[in-house]
Each structure stands twice: as structure tokens, then as C-alpha cells.
Amino acid sequence: MRLQTRSIHVGVDKDTAFNSVITPIYQTSTFRFEDVGVTKGFDYSRTNNPTRKALEESIASLEGGVGASCVATGMAAITTALHLFRNGDHLICTHDCYGGTDRLLRTYREQFGIETTYVNMNRLDEVVDAIRPQTKAFWIETPSNPLLNIIDIRALSEIAHEHNALSIVDNTFLSPYNQRPFELGADLVIHSTTKYLNGHSDVVGGAVVSNREDLATRIQWLTNALGQGASPFDCWLVLRGIKTLGPRMKEHEKNARTVAQFLNSHTSVRRVYYPGLIDNPHHELAKRQQYGFGGMVSFEVDGGYEEVKHVLRSVRVFTLAESLGGVESLVEHPCTMSHASMHPELREKAGINERVIRLSVGIEDVADLIEDLDRALRFRNAISFAEVCDGPAARA
Numbered sequence: 001m002r003l004q005t006r007s008i009h010v011g012v013d014k015d016t017a018f019n020s021v022i023t024p025i026y027q028t029s030t031f032r033f034e035d036v037g038v039t040k041g042f043d044y045s046r047t048n049n050p051t052r053k054a055l056e057e058s059i060a061s062l063e064g065g066v067g068a069s070c071v072a073t074g075m076a077a078i079t080t081a082l083h084l085f086r087n088g089d090h091l092i093c094t095h096d097c098y099g100g101t102d103r104l105l106r107t108y109r110e111q112f113g114i115e116t117t118y119v120n121m122n123r124l125d126e127v128v129d130a131i132r133p134q135t136k137a138f139w140i141e142t143p144s145n146p147l148l149n150i151i152d153i154r155a156l157s158e159i160a161h162e163h164n165a166l167s168i169v170d171n172t173f174l175s176p177y178n179q180r181p182f183e184l185g186a187d188l189v190i191h192s193t194t195k196y197l198n199g200h201s202d203v204v205g206g207a208v209v210s211n212r213e214d215l216a217t218r219i220q221w222l223t224n225a226l227g228q229g230a231s232p233f234d235c236w237l238v239l240r241g242i243k244t245l246g247p248r249m250k251e252h253e254k255n256a257r258t259v260a261q262f263l264n265s266h267t268s269v270r271r272v273y274y275p276g277l278i279d280n281p282h283h284e285l286a287k288r289q290q291y292g293f294g295g296m297v298s299f300e301v302d303g304g305y306e307e308v309k310h311v312l313r314s315v316r317v318f319t320l321a322e323s324l325g326g327v328e329s330l331v332e333h334p335c336t337m338s339h340a341s342m343h344p345e346l347r348e349k350a351g352i353n354e355r356v357i358r359l360s361v362g363i364e365d366v367a368d369l370i371e372d373l374d375r376a377l378r379f380r381n382a383i384s385f386a387e388v389c390d391g392p393a394a395r396a
């Protein structure tokens with residue numbers, strides 16, 4: 001079955017009691033034993049639960065992995081994966097990772113002696129230079145958050161494997177609809193299912209997907225031991241969201257492309273970050289390794305913090321909020337919001353300056369989104385909406 005069919009059918013034929021078409025919510029903490037030592041495959045919901053298992057099968061199938069563990073949040077997924085490592089191990093991480101990832105990696109260094117070196121993973125020589133005998137994994141996030149840099153997963157996975165290290169990819173920004181890291185050599189995929197997989201901004205959740213049986217078994221063991229498992233109701237909501245992943249991702253991308261083209265021609269915008277634009281330095285790599293460009297767009301306002309605040313306060317259709325990947329459009333300021341937890345030095349090194357605004361472009365009517373941004377960017381002689389629809393922006 002193809003991806004869109006699998007997103008609807010995998011993990012749903014679970015109701016042996018009444019043959020419900022949709023996976024039931026098994027809202028139970030514990031399960032009755034048939035006899036001493038005999039269960040129907042489930043004994044306690046921290047360890048496993050049928051609704052969670054259905055979601056795990058669905059996500060593993062979409063990513064093309066051998067197994068998945070669904071956990072309480074994206075950060076829980078990262079925490080679980082980091083428990084594969086021990087004191088003295090060394091990781092190499094992309095220098096513009098999600099702020100929460102950096103915060104956790106710093107904590108693991110301080111408390112558990114797991115060292116991380118941050119490098120610009122676009123420079124493969126820098127990655128190779130950072131490798132030590134203790135290097136156990138590359139932590140890859142592509143497209144990066146919020147600047148949408150694209151990293152070559154295949155090249156990095158090959159280098160990682162040459163040095164007996166794991167290739168771990170955070171695939172939150174694209175979802176398996178637009179990128180499947182296992183096809184490019186990754187060993188583990190991380191998701192914040194809070195974002196596109198669920199897609200409706202009503203759940204926080206996460207998943208660790210494995211491409212190797214030994215890793216899948218260890219991650220399941222850790223999920224239970226650490227008590228990370230996602231609740232049945234949250235799993236059910238994500239399963240529900242996944243059924244429309246394909247149609248949503250298509251709409252997100254169509255709108256994001258139009259918004260990026262609009263911003264690219266705007267006099268109040270200094271720079272647009274969207275790999276779908278042909279003049280974006282990562283366009284060719286994105287085209288090669290992704291199935292689509294996704295719905296995230298970042299841009300730098302041509303001004304300072306005052307102008308940034310003006311934009312954030314003026315939007316009406318976009319909502320000023322953290323998170324991304326829901327059907328509604330969101331706007332946020334990475335320096336003071338999603339990336340506030342990132343060490344300021346790392347933030348500067350990654351190029352995340354105070355002019356950057358990040359958009360999660362939703363699936364509303366794109367004309368409303370453009371009008372909204374046009375109004376918010378009117379702190380200078382902004383181009384008009386009509387110009388965008390008929391002028392050079394539309395042809396870019």
C-alpha cells in the first residue's frame with residue numbers, strides 16, 4: 001500500500017470485540033489476566049496499550065521503520081533516545097537544532113557526562129573533525145528550526161556508520177509525507193507528533209522510530225522503564241490526525257510557497273528562508289532528499305525588534321503562539337519564544353537573530369494569509385496585495 005493508504009489503514013483493525021471501523025480508545029490502566037501468567041498481549045498501560053500500539057504501527061509504517069515507541073511529548077522522545085547513551089559518550093549535533101534539544105543536551109552534559117559538539121552539519125569536513133573515539137551518534141535536524149537549513153542525511157549517515165555511530169534524525173518539520181530518513185540511511189527517527197503528524201494543535205506527543213530490531217527493542221524497554229508512554233486518548237487523536245496527513249501536507253506546502261514568494265518581494269522583508277524557493281541555497285539538496293518542501297517559512301524583517309513587535313502585534317489571521325504543524329497559521333519570534341532556551345552563543349552562531357520571525361503556514365485560504373501579512377508588514381512602503389497576485393512575486 002502507498003503512504004496515503006497506509007496512513008488511513010495501518011493500525012486500525014484492532015477491535016475484536018465489536019469490529020469498530022475506527023481504533024477504540026482503550027482508556028484503561030491495567031488488563032485482566034486470562035489465567036496466571038496468561039494475558040491477551042497487554043498487562044499494564046505504562047508498558048503497552050492497544051491504542052498506543054496501533055499508533056506505533058501506523059508511524060513505523062509511514063516512516064518505513066521496524067518499530068516505533070509513542071511517548072508523551074517530542075521532548076520525551078528525545079529523552080528516551082538519549083538514554084541509549086552513557087557517561088563518557090560523545091554526540092555531534094547540528095548547530096541550529098530546536099532550543100529544547102540544546103537545553104536537554106546541556107543538561108545531559110552537566111549531569112550525566114554525555115558530551116555534545118555542535119557543528120554546522122552543512123560542512124562535512126567540520127563534522128569529520130569533530131569525531132572522537134567516543135562519538136556514538138550524529139543528531140541531525142533537517143530542515144532546521146527556525147532557519148530551515150537542509151542537511152545531507154545520506155552523506156552524514158555514511159560518515160556516522162564509518163565511525164560506528166548512529167544517525168538520528170528529527171523529522172518533525174517535514175513528517176514522513178515529505179521526508180523518510182530511513183531511505184537515506186538513518187537509524188532512528190524522532191518526532192514531535194504534536195506538530196504535523198497530529199496536525200490539529202490539540203495534543204502534545206512524540207515518537208521514536210527505529211530502523212533496527214535491536215534499537216526498537218531497547219527503545220520500547222526504555223519507554224516502559226522511564227515511564228514515557230503516551231496516553232491512549234492522545235494516541236487516538238494522533239491516529240485520527242494521521243489519516244489526513246497527505247491532504248494537509250499538500251495544502252500546507254501550497255500556501256507556504258505562496259507566502260514565501262510574497263515575502264520574497266516585500267520591501268519590509270530583508271530575507272526569506274524557504275527551501276522551496278529556487279534561489280534558496282538549499283533548494284537542490286531539498287529537492288533531492290525530500291518529497292516536498294513543507295509548510296514552514298521564516299523571514300527577517302527589514303528593521304529591528306520594534307518592527308518585529310509591530311508585525312507580531314498586527315496579524316489577525318496568524319496567531320502569535322509557539323508550536324507548528326497545525327491546520328491554523330501561527331507566527332512566533334524564535335529569539336524570545338521557541339529558541340529562548342537555547343544558549344545565546346549557540347543562537348548567534350546559528351544565525352538566529354532578533355529580526356527572524358517564523359511562520360507555521362496553515363491551510364486557510366491563502367489570500368487571507370497574504371492580506372494579513374501585508375497589513376502587518378506595513379511599517380514601510382509595502383507592496384500591495386494586487387501586486388503580489390499579478391506582479392513579480394507571483395512569477396518568482
Ligand SMILES: Cc1ncc(COP(=O)(O)O)c(C=O)c1O
Nearest residue numbers: 073074075098172192194204205
Ligand atoms: C524539531 C522539534 N523537535 C522536538 C520538539 C519538541 O516537541 P514537544 O514540544 O512535543 O515536546 C520540537 C518542538 O517544537 C521541535 O520543533
